Amino acid sequence: MVTLMGLLHFHLAGHQAIPLVGNATGMIGDPSGRSTERVALGRDTLAKNVAAIEKQLKRFFERGTQYAARRVVGLETEKLAKIEVARNADWYRDMNILGFLGTVGRYTRVGAMVARDSVKSRLASAQGISFTEFSYQLLQAYDFWYLYHHRNCRVQIGGSDQWGNITAGTELIHKMPRDDTDTGVVSGQATSHEAFGLTIPLLATASGEKFGKSAGNAIWLDERKTSPFDVYQFFVKTSDADVAKFLKMFTLLPLERIAQVMEEHGRAPEKFAAQKLLAEEVTELIHGEAGVLQAKCATQVLFGGRDQKIEQFSASEIADAFANDRRMVDLPRADAVGKQIAELAVLAGACSSKSQATRLARGGGLYWNNTAVPDGKWVPGSDQFIGEGTIGVLRTGKTSYFIIRLK
CATH class of the missing domain: 3.40.50.620 (HUPs)
Structure with missing residues (x-):
């Protein structure tokens, strides 16, 4: 690139x-x-x-x-x-x-x-x-x-x-x-x-790490191999030492705008203003304005809670955001509605058994819409599905996500 x-x-x-x-x-x-x-x-x-x-x-x-x-x-x-x-x-x-x-x-x-x-x-x-x-x-x-x-x-x-x-x-x-x-x-x-x-020059991070297939961190232009969400997440995680360089290399922003955001980032690095700008710019460059919207939708659905209003997204917006994404799992409505979270975890492929899901829940490692569930017998109500009542975000541990879509 x-x-x-x-x-x-x-x-x-x-x-x-x-x-x-x-x-x-x-x-x-x-x-x-x-x-x-x-x-x-x-x-x-x-x-x-x-x-x-x-x-x-x-x-x-x-x-x-x-x-x-x-x-x-x-x-x-x-x-x-x-x-x-x-x-x-x-x-x-x-x-x-x-x-x-x-x-x-x-x-x-x-x-x-x-x-x-x-x-x-x-x-x-x-x-x-x-x-x-x-x-x-x-x-x-x-x-x-x-x-x-x-x-x-x-x-x-x-x-x-x-x-x-x-x-x-x-x-x-x-x-x-x-x-x-x-x-x-x-x-x-x-x-x-x-x-x-x-x-x-071949691209490398400040630490000397190279990019590419052999390094296991390649970014593909094909959205079927690297989704807009994954492009966004890759660049939003850029280190402070690399973000200014990447803004100059991968965007067409004026140098004055880059200097401005870096100054803002220096005052409040915990807000990741420079990284967020970089992620938005590169995602738009590769996947267009629609890709940025999909990336932001997926980011909020996966990492946001009710306080971030993830229920604002429609079923079609969520489906577009996770198109070709292995995390999207379709389940028949009749098989999923009214089921305990442990059963949903097995149906979605998140857990191999209900007992495993129950142990995760008791240990605080099973989440529904990014809120920990109390035990494996907990049942999500109809109001706890987003996307017009058709989508639920199931998470095991810190990073394993499954987007359950009722069909």
């Missing part, structure tokens, strides 16, 4: 942004930042992933532009260039190995390839590096070359771990002519062609 924010800034400044989906290179995998070889993807899996990524990219820039229109004074969104998602299989589909080696390979030096950090670290490892992954930098270099000549792309943006791959592309642009009529190229020498690489 950090790199996408960089590309969004270029887009909002009036440049043509070209997000690139590697439906060809995805079959190989980039060795950058890896200590082991990536698992090869099957064609069906790759096709499914590519379609999902392309959809997410288009939606990110669509919502990002809408978000910017509400933040950037004077932004004329109708004048911005249309986002053009590119797929690199479009230029590899008709290329064979002899053609690739006779063009790209001819203008590439093995010494430079081996010297790249991503390759050196793998060569020094016990596993080594396969020729497949070793050749990845040539493919990314050719991607840049192709987009430079066919789509007028002048700048490639990537994470700092992509520096070697990006510079391989600028070198290829300088050395390899488009065709015999390209008189600006002298084989093997620098040319007047201008191509640039821009890398963005």
